[in-house]
Amino acid sequence: MHALANPTRFLKLAATIQPWAAGLCILCFLFGLPIALLFSPPDYQQGDTVRIMYIHVPAAWMGLFCYGVMAAGSASYLIWRHPVANMIAKSSAPIGAMFTALCLLTGMLWGQPMWGTPWVWDARLTSMLVLFFLYLGYIALGGAFDSPEQGDKAAAILALVGSVNLPIIKFSVDWWNSLHQPSIFSMAGISVDAAMLPPLFLMVGAFQLYYVVVVLMSVRAQVLTAKIRAAKLMRTT
Amino acid sequence: MISLEAVIDMGGYAAFVWPAYALAVVGLGVLFILTARSVKMQQAELDRLRLPRSGPTSGSSGQAGGTAGSGT
Numbered sequence: 001m002h003a004l005a006n007p008t009r010f011l012k013l014a015a016t017i018q019p020w021a022a023g024l025c026i027l028c029f030l031f032g033l034p035i036a037l038l039f040s041p042p043d044y045q046q047g048d049t050v051r052i053m054y055i056h057v058p059a060a061w062m063g064l065f066c067y068g069v070m071a072a073g074s075a076s077y078l079i080w081r082h083p084v085a086n087m088i089a090k091s092s093a094p095i096g097a098m099f100t101a102l103c104l105l106t107g108m109l110w111g112q113p114m115w116g117t118p119w120v121w122d123a124r125l126t127s128m129l130v131l132f133f134l135y136l137g138y139i140a141l142g143g144a145f146d147s148p149e150q151g152d153k154a155a156a157i158l159a160l161v162g163s164v165n166l167p168i169i170k171f172s173v174d175w176w177n178s179l180h181q182p183s184i185f186s187m188a189g190i191s192v193d194a195a196m197l198p199p200l201f202l203m204v205g206a207f208q209l210y211y212v213v214v215v216l217m218s219v220r221a222q223v224l225t226a227k228i229r230a231a232k233l234m235r236t237t
Numbered sequence: 238m239i240s241l242e243a244v245i246d247m248g249g250y251a252a253f254v255w256p257a258y259a260l261a262v263v264g265l266g267v268l269f270i271l272t273a274r275s276v277k278m279q280q281a282e283l284d285r286l287r288l289p290r291s292g293p294t295s296g297s298s299g300q301a302g303g304t305a306g307s308g309t
Contacts, residue, residue: 038239047249048249051254056257105257109254213269217272221276228282
């Protein structure tokens with residue numbers, strides 16, 4: 001953990017991981033997309049709209065995952081001043097926001113034909129919308145201060161406070177009555193057809209690996225920004 | 238055998254299924270391109286700053302590049 005607090009050492013490791021993650025990501029998409037769109041069976045009730053699930057569920061998972069990483073990175077930054085953890089947290093925010101938006105939009109596209117409405121203000125949908133706004137708030141707050149350190153600290157605190165929303169999203173379908181179906185993975189087992197699992201796992205894998213590729217790229221950009229700031233400071237003095 | 242018409246039609250739900258996949262392609266694609274472009278632009282900016290400046294201050298700028306390059 002502490003060895004990776006050095007950005008240069010971290011970037012060296014990232015350069016090794018990145019091409020593997022990118023290659024595996026492309027493979028997951030190459031297999032996952034045709035199975036999701038062509039070869040998986042339509043649902044006996046929902047017909048072909050169930051194919052939206054292969055984007056919607058992985059996007060929802062990634063929305064929560066990115067926030068988890070952001071909160072953990074923020075905690076490491078606040079407690080141990082781990083600079084790379086903070087960079088990972090900051091890099092995860094736009095990716096998480098994109099996945100959350102994708103989850104909300106594909107959910108609307110699925111809700112319209114199945115529920116007869118794209119949106120209802122129920123617990124699951126509303127808590128997911130709150131998650132999207134938390135991402136936007138984190139990004140905006142980080143850039144709202146003259147000193148980047150102050151911005152990072154304020155945003156990290158917001159990320160930690162907002163993490164209370166994660167269990168609310170997860171258990172919203174159990175705690176409140178909802179139009180939204182309960183989780184397909186529960187203690188009672190898996191509630192979807194076995195033929196739907198391979199494309200679902202492949203798309204989750206593809207999104208997860210996409211995250212690894214983009215987050216590492218974004219950390220690299222942040223290290224460069226820090227170096228530019230240092231170089232400019234040296235020039236003025 | 239899967240017919241092309243059936244795939245395009247998506248059981249009558251083409252207007253919902255295809256836009257969902259299109260949104261995914263656009264979302265993931267745009268974020269990837271923006272991130273890759275920011276790395277490229279930052280690298281170019283850093284290279285430009287590290288170039289020794291002409292004139293009497295060139296010495297200090299060379300030193301600046303060296304210090305920044307040692308990693309922060």
